[in-house]
Amino acid sequence: MKLKELGIKQKLTKPHTPKQNGKVERSHRKDQERFYYNKVFCSLEDLRNRAKYWIKEYNNFEMRPLEWMSPIQKLEEFNSKFSNSLVILCKI
Numbered sequence: 001m002k003l004k005e006l007g008i009k010q011k012l013t014k015p016h017t018p019k020q021n022g023k024v025e026r027s028h029r030k031d032q033e034r035f036y037y038n039k040v041f042c043s044l045e046d047l048r049n050r051a052k053y054w055i056k057e058y059n060n061f062e063m064r065p066l067e068w069m070s071p072i073q074k075l076e077e078f079n080s081k082f083s084n085s086l087v088i089l090c091k092i
Contacts (some may be wrong), residue, residue: 023065040074 003010013020035054041047065075075091 026065027058034058 016025031054035051037049041050062068062070062073069077
């Protein structure tokens with residue numbers, strides 16, 4: 001398992017538990033409302049191409065839970081606070 005090789009402890013949460021995973025559930029809801037709803041994709045490639053633009057838009061959109069910062073801005077703030085620490089980002 002890659003996480004174990006990197007010395008990262010994995011912590012699982014119960015599904016549909018907003019107290020534990022509310023940010024992920026919020027993200028999925030926003031994707032459904034603003035990206036998937038009322039759209040028809042011609043192919044998997046079409047979906048992937050449109051998703052690239054959606055991800056860029058979403059990551060630059062200011063949000064109240066992030067103190068009116070975008071996810072990119074919040075990540076930059078976090079990185080500046082912990083610049084001496086190792087931060088691993090996963091690209092989906």
